[in-house]
Amino acid sequence: MIKVTKAAKTKQFPDEISKDLYSKYGGVNEDFFYDKLQKMKQAVKNIAVCTFKINMLEKQGLPKDCSITFTNTTQRYIDKSGFERIYGNTNAYIMQNSQKYLVSKNYPYPARLTHSLDVNDPQNPLCRLFLQDRLELRKEYEIQIKCDRQIAKLYCNSLNSMPLSKNVQKFSLQEEIDNAYAELLASDEKLVIMGQLQKFLGIEYCVLTDSEDMLQKHNFSNTILDEEGRQFRSKNEMITAKCIREIGASYTLEPFYPGTNLRADFSILRACRTPALNTESNRIAASLRGNRIQKVTIEMQRVFVEITGKRGNEKYDKRLEEKRKLAEKYSIPLVFIDMTDYPDDFGKTQTHLEYKKLRKLLQRISCGYVKATGQFLTPY
Numbered sequence: 472m473i474k475v476t477k478a479a480k481t482k483q484f485p486d487e488i489s490k491d492l493y494s495k496y497g498g499v500n501e502d503f504f505y506d507k508l509q510k511m512k513q514a515v516k517n518i519a520v521c522t523f524k525i526n527m528l529e530k531q532g533l534p535k536d537c538s539i540t541f542t543n544t545t546q547r548y549i550d551k552s553g554f555e556r557i558y559g560n561t562n563a564y565i566m567q568n569s570q571k572y573l574v575s576k577n578y579p580y581p582a583r584l585t586h587s588l589d590v591n592d593p594q595n596p597l598c599r600l601f602l603q604d605r606l607e608l609r610k611e612y613e614i615q616i617k618c619d620r621q622i623a624k625l626y627c628n629s630l631n632s633m634p635l636s637k638n639v640q641k642f643s644l645q646e647e648i649d650n651a652y653a654e655l656l657a658s659d660e661k662l663v664i665m666g667q668l669q670k671f672l673g674i675e676y677c678v679l680t681d682s683e684d685m686l687q688k689h690n691f692s693n694t695i696l697d698e699e700g701r702q703f704r705s706k707n708e709m710i711t712a713k714c715i716r717e718i719g720a721s722y723t724l725e726p727f728y729p730g731t732n733l734r735a736d737f738s739i740l741r742a743c744r745t746p747a748l749n750t751e752s753n754r755i756a757a758s759l760r761g762n763r764i765q766k767v768t769i770e771m772q773r774v775f776v777e778i779t780g781k782r783g784n785e786k787y788d789k790r791l792e793e794k795r796k797l798a799e800k801y802s803i804p805l806v807f808i809d810m811t812d813y814p815d816d817f818g819k820t821q822t823h824l825e826y827k828k829l830r831k832l833l834q835r836i837s838c839g840y841v842k843a844t845g846q847f848l849t850p851y
Contacts, residue, residue: 504633505831507626508838511647512719514623519651521612521619523661527668528609532591537567539606563603565593574599605672623647650742651719653769657740658721663701707778707810707824708736714830715739720837726775728797735775735794735805739837743770774804774836774843782811795845804843806836808850823851 529535546558563574572593578600590601627644655661695703701724703709715722715737726738744767775798781787791807798805808829812820829850835841841848 504630505834507630508834509718509830511623511626511630511642512651512834512837513717514619514626514719515644515647515651516655516719516721517619518616518623518648519655520664521616522652523655523664524668525609525612527665528605531605531672532589533602533605533609534567534591534593537565537591537593537602537606539603539610540564540566540571565599565602565606567593572599574603608671620644620648646744649769650744651721653742653771654721654740657723657771659723660721663699667699704736705778705780707780710824710826711737711776711778711808711829711833714826714833715837718830718834718837720833723773726773728775728794728803729801731797733790733794733797736778737776738773739776739833741772741774741837741839743772744768745770772804772839774806776833776836777805777807779807779809779847780811782809783813798845805845806841806843807845807847808832809847810850823849825851 540563542562542564544560544562546560547555549555565572565574570593575596578596588598589595590598591605592598593602624644627642627647631641693704695706695709697703697709697713701709701712703712703724712722712724721740723738723740725734725736727734777791777794779787779791782791795805795807797803810824812822815821832841832848832850836843
């Protein structure tokens with residue numbers, strides 16, 4: 472059983488990078504390093520999300536050879552009183568194979584979609600408003616990808632220019648983008664994105680309850696919702712999920728421990744690149760290095776994160792110990808983040824949480840800078 476002591480409450484285990492933020496050229500400010508790392512990771516995560524949305528739109532039949540364009544015309548005339556009046560008019564056109572289709576203002580949105588209506592057909596005037604919305608969405612995502620790529624490139628170069636020791640691996644922009652996309656595909660977040668996009672497109676598609684596992688995992692008694700409608704069991708979990716998204720990481724909510732009904736609070740996904748094996752089950756990515764292409768395998772590591780809030784309770788501590796033993800048995804990386812409200816010297820419980828420290832702690836976990844061996848860490 473895990474015993475709660477004063478040392479256990481406050482002990483911070485050192486991560487693998489703190490000592491490497493210093494090289495023979497001098498020290499690196501740790502806050503600067505993690506702030507730039509967060510900005511780069513956020514940008515590559517945005518690229519992954521936008522790429523996923525574009526792929527979803529095209530799977531729904533959005534033509535790749537279609538685009539949206541606009542024309543602006545002005546008309547001038549002099550009224551009876553002698554004043555010159557100017558009227559502007561903007562028209563939307565759908566372009567496909569050099570063919571221009573006017574999106575007429577005389578065709579409103581139908582009251583509801585019918586299964587027989589192909590909304591991706593630019594030749595049907597009834598469909599052009601729907602097709603315009605989809606084309607504008609794709610264009611918006613393409614613009615966001617370009618902007619975020621420039622931001623990611625800026626901070627990737629900035630991080631690589633820091634005088635870090637040789638133990639800190641240099642960042643590769645394309646590898647970071649590939650890893651972020653692989654992590655997104657392996658997470659539950661893609662289901663939320665699919666549901667939101669499907670709802671916007673007017674398609675009824677229940678993605679959050681598409682398996683018995685998902686129904687089991689999300690049987691909540693509390694009603695705690697974040698700004699995007701995600702439901703959590705506790706406020707601490709909601710705060711942690713917000714931090715994980717801010718650092719540009721992907722996560723799965725409440726993964727099961729193998730062979731049991733016990734669940735962790737989160738699993739943070741971390742893509743690891745290794746030389747490719749000749750197996751069809753591995754996802755192969757080609758990365759350009761020098762003048763040759765080297766094939767690598769992107770393997771997904773899942774770090775289980777437990778948010779503890781009731782340490783000191785005998786039944787609760789026994790369950791934490793059981794989870795720790797399961798993680799050890801199945802070689803699952805595990806970290807406990809302690810957010811228990813401990814009593815002060817006068818017996819009054821005190822809440823301790825520093826948001827920035829929690830975010831930095833999760834950054835270290837997602838980057839592999841913390842050895843996840845079932846230790847307790849505190850975000851204060």
